[in-house]
Amino acid sequence: MTTLETKQMTVAQALVEFLARQWTVDGDLRERTIPGVFGIFGHGNVAGIGQALRQANELEPDLMPYYQARNEQAMVHQSVGYARMHRRRATFASAASVGPGAANMLTGAALATSNRMPALLLPSDTFATRVADPVLQQLEFPHDIGIQVTDAFRPLSRFFDRVQRPEQLYSIALAAMRVLTDPAETGAVTIALPEDVQAEAIDVPLEFLQDREWHISRPLPQRGQLERAVAAIRSAKRPVIVAGGGVIYSGAEAALAALVEATGIPVGTSQAGGGALPWDHAQYVGGIGATGTTAANRIAAEADVVIGIGTRYSDFTTASRTVFQDPDVRFVNINVAGFDAYKHGSQLPVVADARETLEVLLAELGGFRVDTAYAERIAREKREWDAAVDAAFAPTGSDLPGQPEIIGAVQAASAPEDVLVQAAGSLPGDLHKLWRVRDPLGYHVEYAFSCMGYEIAGGLGVKRGALTDGSDRDVIVMVGDGSYLMLHTELVTAVAEGIKLIVVLIQNHGYASIGHLSETVGSERFGTWYRSYDEQARNFQGDDILPVDLAANARSYGIDVIEIEPEPHAIDRLAEAIATAKASDRSTLIHINSDPLVYAPDGEGWWDVPVAEVSELESTRRARSEYERLREARRPLLGEESDR
Incomplete structure (x- = not known):
């Protein structure tokens, strides 16, 4: 019988060393999945994660670098910024103490998950043993004593677990890494760490502390899905591509450029897709949707086939379902996540990696090219918008x-x-x-x-x-x-x-964006100026800056x-x-x-923000009338009755 080699460590020490040994592999690229830890220490983690990081700094400074931060939310924001620059191959861990320290990270967790960006969160929890109950900064719910601040991370995280016993660390840590490095599942990954368990000793198998590689999945398109998508694109007279963040994360910019140069298909981008093509590329018509350009939105309005690549189709991207106006429009949705590939009731999903799919599409669409009239329309709309930007600048x-x-x-x-x-x-x-x-x-x-x-x-x-x-x-x-x-x-x-x-x-x-929105919904910029309080009017709407x-x-x-x-x-x-x-x-x-009342050129997009149906304010009544007119262009969901 072989004796398992072990090393006695605390749970926190084992976790820190484990994280230091994780590597992401994406083709020929190999980098540390977690290159460092942000941390703000309190009674929940100073003796656990804090001690483990101090020990690592003393014994092996490059093992797991520690970085200070001034706000727990900001730690997660830094992790997300880093992750995008590394195309989701790497991110930071963020350690927070019990109670308010952990709660401060909730906004960051929601942001990471909403953006499909990896971020590892290590909020501390109160005693698993409950030997000192309640401790400082502990929540108490008589109906469920086990609920703590960290439970608030459950709906905000793509993965959540709590290490209630030291032996659970192994399965939890490995499961967390799987989600962090899965393009289809990634987001906020939360491991809650009770403060007593962090400091508890355990005999850690040396195998757990060895280097481990996590290979990024780049799934190929299934033959049936691909054939249906190719047939739809070949039948299109006015196709348009909506390029989202998935193009960037997959490193698919060159593949996208090759495809659109061969076919002449125009490209509009979501916010996350900015950079998918350079602004002066002949097929790039700019941002699409509520904050998009006239070039992208006018072309999208007449598109008969919309090819979404790595986009989650937010309401801004679709202009609250008003940007695509062809009554028979079809959506070819290419996305590594099936959840996004099936949006808008698409019967043409391609659940696959963006770059891999684009490279296959280039070959499958050989000989296909948009007609001359459509190509001229694309060029004209692009020229006109570029001139509008020049004038705005x-x-x-x-x-x-x-x-x-x-x-x-x-x-x-x-x-x-x-x-x-x-x-x-x-x-x-x-x-x-x-x-x-x-x-x-x-x-x-x-x-x-x-x-x-x-x-x-x-x-x-x-x-x-x-x-x-x-x-x-x-x-x-x-x-x-x-x-x-x-x-x-x-x-x-x-x-x-x-x-x-x-x-x-x-x-x-003041708040320029919400101020403008307030005007459009008839609320007359109420509460959006930074002004001294007017005792007589009981508001902040005066002129005293x-x-x-x-x-x-x-x-x-x-x-x-x-x-x-x-x-x-x-x-x-x-x-x-x-x-x-x-x-x-x-x-x-x-x-x-700046002057907040000077606006950018209108891109002919719309955003659905409901206006009060009844009001004593004339401004609100006017806004409601305009709202009802604009929402007539909204396309219904499948099975929904049209507003028309």
């Missing part, structure tokens, strides 16, 4: 430039390989229309969860991801004052580690700050500031004021 000489001008100045001063990071507010919509992506990884807009506060933390993750790959490309974070106020403390992390970010902080003294100095706030964190005062040459100053920031080896925040 043109400086107006206003003391308070509009956001399109600001985007244009940042675009002109940036390098093709730079990464633009954004997430929430009015910027995602404007960037989806206007930003001219020149690199497959150059456009990073988190829009599945559109989380205010993601920008700076996510940008740090993006920069870490670039540095790990040996790239010194600049990461430009664009953020409005509303989002900045939600979560800006990771600027301290950038200073502490000497990580360079360029942050363009656009101050418009708050004396908040966000530039001074950023400066207090120790980063360089360039302030651009309102004046006719503010846009020129912005371009100069970007150049200065790019030449520096330190993080720089550029502060500029």
Whole structure:
């Protein structure tokens, strides 16, 4: 009988060493699945994960690097930013203490899962033994004593388990890694760790601590599904491709370019698909949907076959089911996840990897090409939209430039390989229309969860991801004052580690996006301005702008700050500031004021936000009338009665 070789360790020590030995393999690429751990320590994990990381740092510093963070939510945002830069092959682990520390990560968990991005979460739990019950920061529910904060991760995670006994670590850790590295299942992966179990000793089999490889699955299309999809595409007169994040994660940009160059099929992108083709590619017609371009939306409106590649078809991508107007339109949905491949009632799903499928389609569609009239229509719509963007970028000489001008100045001063990071507010919509992506990884807009506060933390993750790959490309974070106020403390992390970010902080003294939306639904921007409280009117709708100095706030964190005062040459100053920031080896925040009432060109998209059916406000009644008119274009779900 062979004796199993073991090593006595705590559960936390075993987990840290296990994670350090995991490798993701994607074709010829091999990299560490978990290259580091973010952690904020409290009584739930300081003696467990905290001690294990300290021990690893002492005995083998490169085994599992530890990184500080200032907010638990931000740790997960950094992990997601890193994961996208590595096309989902790698991510970070995030360790939090009991109670509020764990709860702070919930938003990050939802964001990771919504975006189909891997993130490993290690929230601490109260005593499994309950020897000291209730402990500090413990929830108590008389009807179910076992419920704790970590249970809130269950609906937000693609995988959840709790290590209630040391022996459970092995099966739980292996199951967690399987989900992290599965393109069809990945998202937030949560292992809850009771604080006493973390510190408990166990004889760990050495086999558990050996290097282990997780090979990324790239499933080929099934013959029957492929044949039906090819037949539908060949029969199409006006096909269009909707390229989503799956194109980027699969590394399918070259395969997509080859297919559309051979066939002439136009391509519109979701937010996550930005970078699938460079902006000046002949077949690229821009962002599609509610925040899309007129070129993409007009072509999509008449499409008879829609080829979705790696898209989850959010309401923004489909313009709340109004963008595809052909009554007989069919959807060929190529996605590694069957859940997404079958959306819109598609009878033409292809459950397979994006790159593998595109390479097969190129061969199967040999000889197929859109007709001359359609090709000319694509080129004309693209020319007209490009001209509209040029006009939107043109400086107006206003003391308070509009956001399109600001985007244009940042675009002109940036390098093709730079990464633009954004997430929430009015910027995602404007960037989806206007930003001219020149690199497959150059456009990073988190829009599945559109989380205010993601920008700076996510940008740090993006920069870490670039540095790990040996790239010194600049990461430009664009953020409005509303989002900045939600979560800006990771600027301290950038200073502490000497990580360079360029942050363009656009101050418009309120919520520009929700303010505009408030107008469209008849609520007259109520509660969207940053103003002093008016005691008489009992609201914040007055003209008294708050004396908040966000530039001074950023400066207090120790980063360089360039302030651009309102004046006719503010846009020129912005371009100069970007150049200065790019030449520096330190993080720089550029502060500029804008006019929130200057909008980007209309892309003819719509977003369904219901308006009150009855109201005493005339503005709301007008908005309801317009809403009823616009929603007539919405296509029903299968089995649903039409609104028409």
